[in-house]
Amino acid sequence: MSAHVHHVRIYYEDTDLSGVVYHANYLKYFERAREHLLGSAELVRLYDEDGIGFVVYKIAMTFRDGARLGDELEIRTTVRAGSEYRAIFDQSAWRPGASRPLVEATLDLVCVDPQNKLVPLPETVRARIAAAAPE
Amino acid sequence: MSAHVHHVRIYYEDTDLSGVVYHANYLKYFERAREHLLGSAELVRLYDEDGIGFVVYKIAMTFRDGARLGDELEIRTTVRAGSEYRAIFDQSAWRPGASRPLVEATLDLVCVDPQNKLVPLPETVRARIAAAAPE
Amino acid sequence: MSAHVHHVRIYYEDTDLSGVVYHANYLKYFERAREHLLGSAELVRLYDEDGIGFVVYKIAMTFRDGARLGDELEIRTTVRAGSEYRAIFDQSAWRPGASRPLVEATLDLVCVDPQNKLVPLPETVRARIAAAAPE
Amino acid sequence: MSAHVHHVRIYYEDTDLSGVVYHANYLKYFERAREHLLGSAELVRLYDEDGIGFVVYKIAMTFRDGARLGDELEIRTTVRAGSEYRAIFDQSAWRPGASRPLVEATLDLVCVDPQNKLVPLPETVRARIAAAAPE
Numbered sequence: 001m002s003a004h005v006h007h008v009r010i011y012y013e014d015t016d017l018s019g020v021v022y023h024a025n026y027l028k029y030f031e032r033a034r035e036h037l038l039g040s041a042e043l044v045r046l047y048d049e050d051g052i053g054f055v056v057y058k059i060a061m062t063f064r065d066g067a068r069l070g071d072e073l074e075i076r077t078t079v080r081a082g083s084e085y086r087a088i089f090d091q092s093a094w095r096p097g098a099s100r101p102l103v104e105a106t107l108d109l110v111c112v113d114p115q116n117k118l119v120p121l122p123e124t125v126r127a128r129i130a131a132a133a134p135e
Numbered sequence: 136m137s138a139h140v141h142h143v144r145i146y147y148e149d150t151d152l153s154g155v156v157y158h159a160n161y162l163k164y165f166e167r168a169r170e171h172l173l174g175s176a177e178l179v180r181l182y183d184e185d186g187i188g189f190v191v192y193k194i195a196m197t198f199r200d201g202a203r204l205g206d207e208l209e210i211r212t213t214v215r216a217g218s219e220y221r222a223i224f225d226q227s228a229w230r231p232g233a234s235r236p237l238v239e240a241t242l243d244l245v246c247v248d249p250q251n252k253l254v255p256l257p258e259t260v261r262a263r264i265a266a267a268a269p270e
Numbered sequence: 271m272s273a274h275v276h277h278v279r280i281y282y283e284d285t286d287l288s289g290v291v292y293h294a295n296y297l298k299y300f301e302r303a304r305e306h307l308l309g310s311a312e313l314v315r316l317y318d319e320d321g322i323g324f325v326v327y328k329i330a331m332t333f334r335d336g337a338r339l340g341d342e343l344e345i346r347t348t349v350r351a352g353s354e355y356r357a358i359f360d361q362s363a364w365r366p367g368a369s370r371p372l373v374e375a376t377l378d379l380v381c382v383d384p385q386n387k388l389v390p391l392p393e394t395v396r397a398r399i400a401a402a403a404p405e
Numbered sequence: 406m407s408a409h410v411h412h413v414r415i416y417y418e419d420t421d422l423s424g425v426v427y428h429a430n431y432l433k434y435f436e437r438a439r440e441h442l443l444g445s446a447e448l449v450r451l452y453d454e455d456g457i458g459f460v461v462y463k464i465a466m467t468f469r470d471g472a473r474l475g476d477e478l479e480i481r482t483t484v485r486a487g488s489e490y491r492a493i494f495d496q497s498a499w500r501p502g503a504s505r506p507l508v509e510a511t512l513d514l515v516c517v518d519p520q521n522k523l524v525p526l527p528e529t530v531r532a533r534i535a536a537a538a539p540e
Contacts, residue, residue, distance in 0.1 A: 024162035297429035
């Protein structure tokens, strides 16, 4: 079973005065990884041409340890279709070689039309999810 | 039962190209509200003098709608002691007058020493939580 | 001569591991103050109805000292029309009671159409600038 | 004359509702590039062991066009010693293949001790600057 891997470098901007990464920033790293997995060109096309936004609906997240300046994190992502309407992403942030992640999260994403009404996941997104899903 | 209320104005910096607030930013608003509730002077004192950090351990979050530029959100917070080691914050973001929140979250926070080991919630934090807890 | 004053509270999110505010964030505080001065409703209307964006063109900025967690900064703003095309904002960040600012900046803003071509400052913006200009 | 080149990908987090990158974020990209050029390990060591912070003192910045979601920017950096106390970085953000930069800036950085007093640039920083300086 293979996860999609995206690398994130930790810079000054990511830290706070406690010396580790500000907790909200892991959501940015997870979102960057999802953009790479889904393709930002397709996300923009969906939004501009079809009026469909791909939005976060639910997050469950656990923090075990904090990343530090200069760390090169691995963001590991797997994705599955939770229903016709919902893509479920399991994502975690790892220091290379660590035995467990610093942070792990499950995020449910859905698609909405310009009136913020739920619409089924578009075919292109379903195809990308199917291609990315671990065997 | 009364919640702690903190007001947040939405600026350009808060939005992304979809026109609404970038999802991770709600964690910033919730954290600002917790700082006001607990007192940032006491958080700094705990860290500098006692070496104790107050960190987010778990987050469960649901997004229903997106805030927009110029919105003045109400962040409502209640807090309870989950155990000797854990403070549980129920937090939500509201447009004034709305019948349900845009975003709601439950966040578990714990205290750690400089070696990132769990320590019991300090007396000052427990007192602040008791004072802020709804009847 | 009176400046427009906007207050900014410094939270964890604003700091980095050096313990003071991350330098780029002062641009956020200055932008918040400009939104209050110009009115975010009018900025949105210009963009949505007239296709006119109000964008930063030049920045000159000097940093003397760093703000810290819990600080309540005063952002002081004066504005003048540099030409038919350019609004010049003098902005600075102060600790209350200080004899000199932590940070000061001069920012030139211009208006652009959807093709990113320069357009004259709209009448509503010119009126707001004239009203805000110090005597 | 060769500049140090660092690549930056533009994500949702970088944009605002105008559809392009929020202006303050270019300072983050320039800072990331400086960290790579100077070495974040050495910056941390200077701070932790010698109590020396490397801080931005002055910025002059011009914005010509806005980067968009999915752009892969080149951040080009050259550096020179302005004096015993000052390192001057010329930095710019380019779309690959463009004939002029989107944004360009000159930043003066200085070193300060824990009392925020100016100190000469440390030998390790001077060496790194000399090595990075264009011929």
